[in-house]
Amino acid sequence: MGEADVIAVDHDLETPPYQQIVDQIRAAIERGSLAPGAALPTVRQLAGDLGVAPNTVARAYADLQAEGWLQSEGRRGTRVAEKTPAADRRARVHALEEAVAQFLAVLRHRGYTNDEIALVLARHPQGNPFKRR
Amino acid sequence: MDSWLADAMRLFYGAFLVGFGAVVLVGAARLNDIRRFFRRGERTPELEAALARRADLESLSPLPWRVGGAVAMLCGALVLTRVIGPIVGYALACASLALPLGWTFARLRNHGLRRAAVLAPRRPDAVLSRVWLVLGALAGLAPLITLRIPAYRLSGAIVTFAALVIWAAVVVVRDMPALLSGEDPECEMQIESRLRERRTLGLFGVMLGIPFAFFSLVGPLTARLGGAGSHPFTLLMLVAYLYVVAVWCASFMKLGVRVFRVKARGPVC
Numbered sequence: 001m002g003e004a005d006v007i008a009v010d011h012d013l014e015t016p017p018y019q020q021i022v023d024q025i026r027a028a029i030e031r032g033s034l035a036p037g038a039a040l041p042t043v044r045q046l047a048g049d050l051g052v053a054p055n056t057v058a059r060a061y062a063d064l065q066a067e068g069w070l071q072s073e074g075r076r077g078t079r080v081a082e083k084t085p086a087a088d089r090r091a092r093v094h095a096l097e098e099a100v101a102q103f104l105a106v107l108r109h110r111g112y113t114n115d116e117i118a119l120v121l122a123r124h125p126q127g128n129p130f131k132r133r
Numbered sequence: 134m135d136s137w138l139a140d141a142m143r144l145f146y147g148a149f150l151v152g153f154g155a156v157v158l159v160g161a162a163r164l165n166d167i168r169r170f171f172r173r174g175e176r177t178p179e180l181e182a183a184l185a186r187r188a189d190l191e192s193l194s195p196l197p198w199r200v201g202g203a204v205a206m207l208c209g210a211l212v213l214t215r216v217i218g219p220i221v222g223y224a225l226a227c228a229s230l231a232l233p234l235g236w237t238f239a240r241l242r243n244h245g246l247r248r249a250a251v252l253a254p255r256r257p258d259a260v261l262s263r264v265w266l267v268l269g270a271l272a273g274l275a276p277l278i279t280l281r282i283p284a285y286r287l288s289g290a291i292v293t294f295a296a297l298v299i300w301a302a303v304v305v306v307r308d309m310p311a312l313l314s315g316e317d318p319e320c321e322m323q324i325e326s327r328l329r330e331r332r333t334l335g336l337f338g339v340m341l342g343i344p345f346a347f348f349s350l351v352g353p354l355t356a357r358l359g360g361a362g363s364h365p366f367t368l369l370m371l372v373a374y375l376y377v378v379a380v381w382c383a384s385f386m387k388l389g390v391r392v393f394r395v396k397a398r399g400p401v402c
Contacts, residue, residue, distance in 0.1 A: 005251050005252045005253060005318070006249055006250065006251050006252070006313065006315055006318035007249065007250055007252060008248050008249040008250075008315045009248055010248070011248075025252065028252060034252060038253075039253070039254050040252055040253075040254065041250065041251075041252065041253065041254045041255065042254065045250075045254065045255055045310070046250050046252075048247070048309075048310030048311075049247055049249070049250030049251070049310045049311045049313070050247060050248060050249070050250045051246070051247035051248060051310075077254060
């Protein structure tokens with residue numbers, strides 16, 4: 001089980017909890033840590049683990065189903081859709097570009113320069129993601 | 134009953150309850166220590182750190198155990214001083230230890246600090262099946278057969294109550310939401326899984342054991358009193374209970390019966 005399979009809800013954020021759940025599940029699917037067809041926890045289990053109301057998780061699942069990320073199989077539970085929006089390479093690249101732009105915007109807002117960001121990424125223990133092997 | 138046998142039983146059970154209560158009283162903190170579910174060899178620095186985080190999250194108080202231990206000691210003292218009989222003393226001690234257990238896990242179930250979750254379905258039946266939960270509940274009800282004997286009516290009811298409180302704790306632990314901080318998810322999930330498994334199975338074993346010791350006390354007396362054993366329903370309950378205990382023990386000792394499968398110990402994180 002990878003680290004990417006874990007989601008969390010922060011009640012101090014302005015983003016409502018259901019939206020945080022939606023964003024994190026969508027991100028996990030986009031990253032590929034949730035494969036197509038992978039089973040998700042029941043609404044009750046996820047709500048209990050996150051300490052939120054079952055309606056919050058149900059709404060998040062409903063939104064993700066409406067967007068085509070998840071599919072409900074009735075009593076058998078909820079699974080990642082076999083053909084998700086992320087399966088479209090252009091959409092996947094677009095989502096990544098948006099995520100990187102947000103990430104860089106946050107760092108620049110905190111006063112870091114491009115050089116500083118590049119230096120830290122180059123020295124990062126998980127390896128430089130921009131270095132070609 | 135022969136007086137020497139009654140005295141021996143009184144002495145044995147009185148001393149046992151005092152000793153048992155003292156162990157619980159002194160070792161209250163150890164009973165809440167989750168590190169005991171992991172061997173020394175398994176405890177890497179990462180695991181120790183994750184266990185410390187988990188212990189912080191659980192923040193279990195030793196106070197209920199201390200109260201339970203003190204009450205068990207008191208019961209033992211009352212048995213030794215002939216204020217109450219050994220069977221009533223045993224029943225009260227069971228209740229005094231079942232209540233802290235139930236309270237502890239009910240509190241853990243309603244813990245308000247849950248914030249992280251793993252995106253994978255959890256299957257409580259993999260730890261202990263619903264069939265065994267039902268069998269466990271029936272086994273917990275078995276002491277009710279002594280309700281037909283006025284001398285054991287009260288103690289039988291108390292032992293049943295204690296067994297059912299622990300049964301409820303089994304259900305709570307088995308179905309409890311995960312408690313993760315999200316700092317080291319993989320390690321925390323391994324801990325979560327181990328704690329759920331060991332606590333569920335351990336509590337279930339205790340629940341089955343409570344009526345067993347009660348029957349071992351009541352049995353000889355019942356036989357001597359001309360017994361309730363002649364009643365078909367009583368016999369059926371007793372045989373069913375013993376069957377459940379036997380199958381459970383056989384599974385525990387890996388004697389070809391598999392009620393549950395304890396995951397092999399190994400590297401955690």
